[in-house]
Amino acid sequence: MSHEPIYLDCHATTPVDPRVLEDMLPYFTAQCGNPAMSEHRHGEVAHRAVEQARQTVAESLGCRSGREIVFTGGATEANNMALFGALGACSGKRHVIASAIEHASVLAPLARLENFGVEVTLLPVDSCGRIDPECLRRALRPETRLVSVMFANNEIGTLQPVADIGRICREAGILFHCDAAQAVGHEPLDVEQLHIDLLSFCAHKFYGPKGIGGLYIRDTVATAHWQPILYGGGQEQGLRPGTLNVPAIVGMASALRLCMTEMDENQRNLREASGELFARLQRAFPQLRMNGDAEHKLARNLSITIPGIEASALMLLLKDTLSFSAGSACSSSDTKPSHVLRAIGLSDEECFQTIRLGLRPGVAIDKIARLLQRGIAAAPSFID
Numbered sequence: 001m002s003h004e005p006i007y008l009d010c011h012a013t014t015p016v017d018p019r020v021l022e023d024m025l026p027y028f029t030a031q032c033g034n035p036a037m038s039e040h041r042h043g044e045v046a047h048r049a050v051e052q053a054r055q056t057v058a059e060s061l062g063c064r065s066g067r068e069i070v071f072t073g074g075a076t077e078a079n080n081m082a083l084f085g086a087l088g089a090c091s092g093k094r095h096v097i098a099s100a101i102e103h104a105s106v107l108a109p110l111a112r113l114e115n116f117g118v119e120v121t122l123l124p125v126d127s128c129g130r131i132d133p134e135c136l137r138r139a140l141r142p143e144t145r146l147v148s149v150m151f152a153n154n155e156i157g158t159l160q161p162v163a164d165i166g167r168i169c170r171e172a173g174i175l176f177h178c179d180a181a182q183a184v185g186h187e188p189l190d191v192e193q194l195h196i197d198l199l200s201f202c203a204h205k206f207y208g209p210k211g212i213g214g215l216y217i218r219d220t221v222a223t224a225h226w227q228p229i230l231y232g233g234g235q236e237q238g239l240r241p242g243t244l245n246v247p248a249i250v251g252m253a254s255a256l257r258l259c260m261t262e263m264d265e266n267q268r269n270l271r272e273a274s275g276e277l278f279a280r281l282q283r284a285f286p287q288l289r290m291n292g293d294a295e296h297k298l299a300r301n302l303s304i305t306i307p308g309i310e311a312s313a314l315m316l317l318l319k320d321t322l323s324f325s326a327g328s329a330c331s332s333s334d335t336k337p338s339h340v341l342r343a344i345g346l347s348d349e350e351c352f353q354t355i356r357l358g359l360r361p362g363v364a365i366d367k368i369a370r371l372l373q374r375g376i377a378a379a380p381s382f383i384d
Contacts, residue, residue, distance in 0.1 A: 292344075
């Protein structure tokens with residue numbers, strides 16, 4: 001009798017919490033109303049559910065009001081909305097700064113904006129994947145419109161010095177956008193305290209449904225001349241038209257509420273589990289190296305380089321027992337070396353010898369360690 005592989009790819013996506021699914025189900029069936037049609041009972045119920053969810057999300061992120069939250073189809077759309085919105089229609093300041101290890105949903109829009117005259121500066125990171133706030137300060141110009149730096153990296157789990165970045169941007173009067181897809185629901189986060197003006201997130205990274213996310217837009221950010229990326233309809237203050245996905249919105253709020261309640265315990269358990277797992281692997285294979293910042297890192301993240309072992313071969317060898325990634329799952333069709341791993345100093349060969357483990361609460365560390373040890377030991381002969 002075959003068994004389901006142990007899932008270790010929570011940076012790519014997480015399973016929906018059964019409690020979240022239960023909250024969503026009524027909005028697929030009995031409460032099927034369109035929230036824009038509040039003239040009848042079903043529409044009223046849907047509208048109320050959406051606004052309650054909006055308030056839950058806003059409170060979880062430290063927003064001033066629910067009106068600062070715009071629902072999107074995910075973090076990729078939110079990143080595009082933030083960048084094109086802030087820079088697409090801006091006729092004055094045309095310079096943006098980002099880190100070299102941003103997600104493709106930031107780097108690709110920036111490359112597109114360069115075709116329209118926007119100048120982009122990519123800041124280097126150190127060997128742990130963190131930018132130097134003073135390097136950011138020196139890169140600022142009078143024409144700088146926006147700084148975009150992620151909260152937590154999706155490959156190596158490194159947490160950026162977001163508080164310092166926000167403070168520098170606020171003092172200079174420059175917008176600060178933060179891609180927090182990997183951090184929301186997992187790390188303490190308050191947009192007011194961190195001086196964040198725009199923040200992107202998505203539910204499927206914190207045990208909510210796929211296909212729903214949001215963009216926080218500080219209420220002092222002028223959107224009168226904002227450049228939308230979609231047109232037609234007036235939903236979401238005219239910034240993101242289209243019929244709202246009520247079940248997913250309800251599910252996102254439910255998942256975030258649960259994650260906020262359980263965050264401290266989950267962080268503590270996952271930090272202990274990831275530390276134990278790496279220690280056991282390194283005792284068996286001393287040549288293993290952990291990537292990222294051991295101190296400033298997502299608790300659930302393990303990025304490990306295994307010299308001499310092709311990550312893709314190890315994944316194939318263990319595919320019936322463990323599900324994990326050889327890199328960023330959002331660009332799994334790309335065979336180029338990871339731009340994140342190269343930015344922290346890994347060679348092309350080392351990039352292809354790196355695996356990413358995304359743990360979740362309750363994982364069986366003993367079993368995972370045994371399976372990985374067995375796979376790593378077998379991989380050289382498997383490759384040959």
